[in-house]
Amino acid sequence: MDNIPVDESSHPLRVGLTYNLKKNAALNVAENEAPDMEAEYDSMETVLAIKNALEGGNCQVELLEASEELPLKLMKHDIDIIFNIAEGIQGRGREAEIPAIMNFYKIPYTGSDETTLCLALDKALTKRVLATYHIRTPRYFVISKDQTKFSESFTFPAIVKPNAEGSSKGISEVAIVSNPSELKSLVSKNISLYHQDMLVEEYIGGREFTVGILGNGSELRVFPPMEIIYLDQQNPFNIYSYNVKQNYKELIRYECPAVISKEIETEMVQTAKKIYEILQCKDFARIDFRLSRNGNSHRENSHSEKIYFIEINPLPGLAPGYSDFPMIAEFNGMNYDTLVRSILNSALKRYGFHFYLS
Template sequence: MHTIGVVFNLKKDFPGLAWKAHTVPDLAAECEEEETVDMLSSSLARIGEKVMLFPHKSDLLERLDEARPDIVFNIAEGWAGRNRESLIPALLELLEIPYTGSDALTLGMALDKAMAKRVVSTAGVRTPRYAKIGSMEDLASLDLEFPVFVKPNYEGSSKGIRNSSRVKNPDELAEKVKWILETYAQPAIVEEFLPGREFTVGIIGNGRPHVLPIMEVCPGDREAADGEFVYSYETKSGNLERFRVPAPIPERLASEISDMAISVFEVMECRDVARIDFRLDAEGRPNFLEINPLPGLSKVSLLPLQARAAQMTYDDLVKWILTSAWSRYWH
């Protein structure tokens, strides 16, 4: 039996959440609920491991150094800043404690959406034209065709994405960029809006990673996504989305999306697990949107739903991620 440490952020521990949440309702969207931590811990125990819990607090370094778990199952997103997801992997490397998932460099590149686009483009992966906007003055040199899509550059879990994120003219664009700069205190990324269907692809393993069934994200009240569907905060919080997995798409398109997902996984140097989002352009070609190397593992997260479509239980998924990590440290 090994000792598995689980490092996580709980929403209830988010600094200043009580007085910030009324202005930014999705502020702690990437933090975990206690139910998710319990699910993961119970799964690891069923697999046959001893579990120790390490909430992400100021004394985390001391507690990890004292306990010295054999490996850490990392689901911590961090609290704030462009490097927040990189902090735990960097800390664990400092302590020479093995851990699941991608390293600090990959997590940092992935959280920076503009950086991730630059990196995946070197592998020949299509992505919509975009610009990183750090100030209102940057809009003067913007050379993109409307409609465009606007979101924070250093966030995940649809933070900062609203139904109004698809903008049709310069006035709407300026309003949305100003809101992101002021509300999230970070640059906005603006990209040409793609009118096609949206998909997400889960990948687990290393070497020859395993692609889980492709999932389509659709509006809940329609048979298929139309040209204006936005997977927004309002959509998520109102449970207005619908998922189809495996996605009902031609085999050739599924193969292309899977190949692109593997290319992204490899060029970003991901490890053990990731989830990658794509959307079709006007010609029906898949384009890379973003990558999440630290995907959610709650009962309603997309990765476990994809694993279920592959006839995998939650325990199977957790064990696969853990075994992939073990294999990197002990051959």
């Protein structure tokens, strides 16, 4: 399958849409299973929304669920490029499964490559890399799933999250711990549910933001930061948990562009762009930040607002009316269909195609 980009004007662009589908397994969750086990997967409504957006741009779309049969399906279809939203099936490197397969078969695809996706899914490893570029991030340590003892000298409060998950998977309403006893109990519970290492991170009190990025190189566009504003201002530890995302209409509101100083906005946008380029992201990504309160970041000698990188998602959700990335685009005057086609156009240009969607 040696797909070389050529002039596509003679026929519709043939796009394969790869995805992992929710199977509603959460409705039959056993006591020892995580209730958010399918949080990263997409609904058929999202898959069809992307398909419709691409077909509206004169594409011929083949739906290709990212299962064990995918390589056989690829052999049956003549695909020009893959639009990938698949999260993968298993393991710390699962988001890399589809890009790796596409590279093996020499099929172009949207989004970041397997190396970037592997790195970004490992939260601690991403922080370690970015720290060498002086990107500010909360203090953290990792508790191995096989570890029986760990330091009790960490600064509290802290947030506990699975080290290699997305979509707030494993981040519950009780993810904040205030002492070593709570930490030990929550880590033990989470390891039994998610069967992986846990990231323990200093909780940064303050405001929460996410920044969307679209495109590559000189055409890269960084959208203004969107703030996630929690309606319950009495809660001292508001976090963008799985439950909050599921019930966002009742618990939060979004503001984009965020009401922040020009200096803070510029720093956040420039930091997001720097992270995107350091990790060699492609086509689109979303990056989360916390802005500490004046003198209230839980660090000594802190008397001014500071921006902290929390995590990056180089494969952000595209669920219309729900996912943050299309919300950010819409706040900035870009409708859903245009966003989807823009992601594909960015990939087409990278691969040297002579076909672009309007």
